[in-house]
Amino acid sequence: MLTSFTVKNYRLFDTLTIEPLARINLIAGKNNTGKTSLLEALWLYSGSTNPQLSVRVNAFREMEIFRLSASGIWDNLFRNFDPQHNIFMSATSKGTPEHELRISLEEITEVRIPVEDSGNGSAQAEQERSQIRYVITRPDGTQLDQTGRIEEDQIIFEGLGQAMIEAIFLPARMRTNPKVMAARLSHIEQRLEEHYLVSSMQVVEPRIHDIRTSSFGEVPVFQCRVTISGLEDRRVPLNTMGSGLFRFFELLLALSTSSGGLLLVDEIENGLHHSVMVKVWTALFQLATEFDVQVFATTHSFECIQAAYAALQDEPADALGLHRLEEKDGQVEVITYNADAIAGAVKYEIEVR
Amino acid sequence: MERPPKDSPYQLIVEGPDDLFFFGEFQTQLLKAGLIPDRAYITELGGKDQTLELRKFLSGLIPRSKPVLGIGLIRDADHDPAATFTSVQSVLRQVDGLSVPTVIGKFKVDAARNLRVGVLIIPPDRPGIRETVCLDALAEHPIGPCVDAFVDCVSETGSIPYFENKPDYFKDKGRLLAYLAAQEHTDYRIGIALARGFIPWDHTAFDSFVRFFQGLTAGRGV
Known part of the structure; x- marks a missing residue:
């Protein structure tokens, strides 16, 4: 797990050092302060x-x-x-x-x-x-x-x-190609690790029992077995269970195939309703710990930050990091919140973004 | 009570909801009188045992995106103003990047951060609470002796556990409430009493409060 990262002369950064780094790192900041550029830099560095x-x-x-x-x-x-x-x-x-x-x-x-x-x-x-x-x-x-x-x-x-370093980048404006997702699921199945994926999915949707890939022509379709009240278990396409759950699945697949490396997610809250974010963070942290993955995620959502804190406040101090990028006199600086600062900002709703 | 935006550059931290209301009204009077340029945003941290809350709050406040220019803390002196001040100082030292004032009521300025921090202990020089200072401002009021006599009489009955084996300042809350009970449209909230003029905010007993608010919002005297 990286504990510090320095980048110089990349896009709008002169010199930026971000430390200490945590298992889950949230990157906040106004528009055009370099949040996405930081993820890109980490991605270029890891690859x-x-x-x-x-x-x-x-x-x-x-x-x-x-x-x-x-x-x-x-x-x-x-x-x-x-x-x-x-x-x-x-x-x-x-x-x-x-x-x-x-x-x-x-x-x-x-x-x-x-x-x-x-x-x-x-x-x-x-x-x-x-x-x-x-x-x-x-x-x-x-x-x-x-x-x-x-x-x-x-x-x-x-x-x-x-x-x-293994790393997967999930950009804000592009969803992962279903074929790539199918390949990732296949990789997980080959390692007999699909139970981690399913138990993580169950944190958000307890009715899911397993997930498989089937093909619809050239396009892979993810089918999950679900228990629906009063009916026998049945397989339904994951897409029909809501775009938020599909997005969550996309995150879990990427995380499960970045073992020992980095998962870089731009605008992590995209497609996820704030009411499930505590569960999402709980599941992501559990899986990230299991697979030794370090997560870097940008966000514009205070609710997302609150949810991450709610999910991880009782975990070790290096479980959650909050880093805000801000532009000052033409330079991008990073403000890293310690555990007390995250707790105070969240409880007293002090602006951090 | 009008409140400034939460992201105000001036932040005042008090002990509880009554303090929030009282000092909110107090600064309203100062603003009306043109003694301060702006209101501070007041946060109450929920009672006296607030070491951890204070540390968390300040830790979250310092790095916020909109700069903070002034931070003020007001605490009751309780049994020992110096010990209370030392206790607050020790919490401030635990917060990254915060200047720690060395004199009660005076602001410590961090020029590099453009941030001033002050701690007012009330009263600053003897045991007491906020009501102790309010009673100082009412010392010449004609019903003062009546109030004292009432509280002493109640205390001597031994039937009020709150007064038993406690320092005298514990009775100041009772004394002030007895005073307020005698006012028209009785209301026991001292913020309301201040707003209605039953407590003279411009009495010299409150001078240290005025200076503190001026230091916080205008950087005056720092």
């Missing part, structure tokens, strides 16, 4: 060996790529759209340094000579282009160097490796 994520973070924001160019894709990752300053990320886990990630955008100059022209020395085409470079420094000092560049109509990445 350091995969520069493809640097493209996918834009897709999560529904940013169209109008022009397949390095500047069009990657410039916006750098503070003030200025790649002169490298992006840097680091973290600690119980005081021990984790790996460091440095991302730079650098010019490459290539000379391309068509083979048929190579003999006459003419028609040399010199091109100035950019490539994104990831340099990962492991705690033992060894480094991994990776690059990504654009070749005509493709983005080519070299030197991909295994993720440093």
Whole structure:
């Protein structure tokens, strides 16, 4: 579990260190203070060996790529759209340094000579282009160097490796593809861990007994066995039990397949009625503890924060963290609430968002 | 009683609902008289045993999104004003980022945070409670001797356990209520009595209150 995280020169962050981190971390703050960017930074950091994520973070924001160019894709990752300053990320886990990630955008100059022209020395085409470079420094000092560049109509990445830390990002504006969800459920079933999922679902909907995937054409459908008063148990599509329960299932699936890693959720309250949020947090915390997953979730909802506190107030002090991002003189700062501060803010309804 | 918004930059913390009402009316009078520029938002923490609540409340208040400029705490002196002040100081020290005042009624200013913090113990120099100060303001009232005689008489019967083996200031609540019982349209809420003019808020006995509210809302004298 990470205990601190530092990011420099990413999107609107100059230097931001967030600590101490808890099992469940709520990220609050006004619009455009960097809540989503913080989740993205954690995602890029956890998937350091995969520069493809640097493209996918834009897709999560529904940013169209109008022009397949390095500047069009990657410039916006750098503070003030200025790649002169490298992006840097680091973290600690119980005081021990984790790996460091440095991302730079650098010019490459290539000379391309068509083979048929190579003999006459003419028609040399010199091109100035950019490539994104990831340099990962492991705690033992060894480094991994990776690059990504654009070749005509493709983005080519070299030197991909295994993720440093497992992480799943659930963006605010996109629901997880049902096929991906089915793959996650299959993964859980293979590990014979579906009972964790079902018991977590039962915290919110006690009538559910199991969940399976069936196919409707190409599209997976999640069927659950439910007890309905006065009737025999029957299977019904999970979608018919309300969008909130489906959203909860999406969260649980992601959490159950991020074992030992991070679950990053943008606007966690989306689709969930405030009246079930205490149960949602209870279940998420239980499952996060079981699978050793650290949760980072942004929220605009005070009720969501109240519910998290209500669910976790009797848990250890590192169960719940509240971090508010705020912009001050052009810099984003983080205010981290300790246990007393969360308790006071929730009980006396002091504005924290 | 008009209340300012909860996110007011000036926050006053008192012991209970009666204090909330009394000091709410008190600052209304100060505002009407032009002695303070703004009202503080008053929070009551539910009684005297409030160490944990006070710590939680302040811990949540300090990092809130809208800056707090002034925090005031008012506590009854009870048996020992210095000990009460020390007790409040010890709670303040447990709150991250809070300046701790060193003199009763004076604000400690944290220039970097632009935050002033003050603690008023009432009365500041002898055992007592809020009603003790109200009685000071009524000391010259013609019915003062009648009130004293009534409470002494009741006390001597030994039939009121609340008075038994207690410091004299315990009787101040009874004395003030006896005074209020003699007023037109009897109401035992001292905030109402203040609003109706039965307790003279502008008496010199309340000078320390006035200075405290001025320090809290205007930074005057800090």
